[in-house]
Amino acid sequence: ELKVEQNPLFLSMQEGKNYTIYCNYSTTSDRLYWYRQDPGKSLESLFVLLSNGAVKQEGRLMASLDTKARLSTLHITAAVHDLSATYFCAVDMISGNTPLVFGKGTRLSVIA
Amino acid sequence: DVKVTQSSRYLVKRTGEKVFLECVQDMDHENMFWYRQDPGLGLRLIYFSYDVKMKEKGDIPEGYSVSREKKERFSLILESASTNQTSMYLCASRGGGGGHSYEQYFGPGTRLTVT
Numbered sequence: 001e002l003k004v005e006q007n008p009l010f011l012s013m014q015e016g017k018n019y020t021i022y023c024n025y026s027t028t029s030d031r032l033y034w035y036r037q038d039p040g041k042s043l044e045s046l047f048v049l050l051s052n053g054a055v056k057q058e059g060r061l062m063a064s065l066d067t068k069a070r071l072s073t074l075h076i077t078a079a080v081h082d083l084s085a086t087y088f089c090a091v092d093m094i095s096g097n098t099p100l101v102f103g104k105g106t107r108l109s110v111i112a
Numbered sequence: 113d114v115k116v117t118q119s120s121r122y123l124v125k126r127t128g129e130k131v132f133l134e135c136v137q138d139m140d141h142e143n144m145f146w147y148r149q150d151p152g153l154g155l156r157l158i159y160f161s162y163d164v165k166m167k168e169k170g171d172i173p174e175g176y177s178v179s180r181e182k183k184e185r186f187s188l189i190l191e192s193a194s195t196n197q198t199s200m201y202l203c204a205s206r207g208g209g210g211g212h213s214y215e216q217y218f219g220p221g222t223r224l225t226v227t
Contacts, residue, residue, distance in 0.1 A: 031214060045217065
């Protein structure tokens with residue numbers, strides 16, 4: 001059974017600081033997704049990582065995938081208040097046509 | 113752009129009522145999913161469908177049923193709504209091909225309150 005663990009689950013960080021959210025998963029996969037959710041809203045796709053070593057960047061967020069370590073990271077650079085949200089990672093079973101397995105989410109709060 | 117729409121953003125129903133939540137996607141995706149989301153419990157999969165008229169139970173199917181008569185539409189049915197089904201319901205769809213077609217897209221959500 002595929003398990004996905006995110007840490008930390010809660011993160012309070014100051015504006016301007018850097019931090020990393022970690023996503024570990026338990027079985028082989030080479031497809032990983034990051035989503036953002038604002039309070040009361042649905043999930044919005046941030047990044048799709050489809051191979052070992054994949055790196056994607058958008059603004060102050062950068063995601064990477066290490067399939068050998070079964071680890072993805074979401075790095076936040078010089079945080080701003082607008083990044084406050086819950087971030088989910090999700091992993092895809094290689095066999096396809098199966099549901100994504102989601103982590104529990106990391107609630108990020110960026111404070112002045 | 114992929115679009116996943118849900119029939120209602122907010123819904124208030126009484127205990128014992130039959131409730132229909134509708135989801136429509138416009139990208140010819142094979143796979144569709146229903147989740148519920150509650151504070152502290154993350155996303156929990158209720159049912160999913162990988163083809164028309166096909167359905168599979170997720171992690172918490174009790175008290176729910178689904179219908180997929182057309183490829184673009186996936187309905188979630190609460191046969192007899194109960195207060196413990198008060199939640200945010202999220203529909204999602206995903207293709208079955210290679211590359212980015214595996215990406216999963218979510219609808220805006222329906223916040224259901226059962227009184």
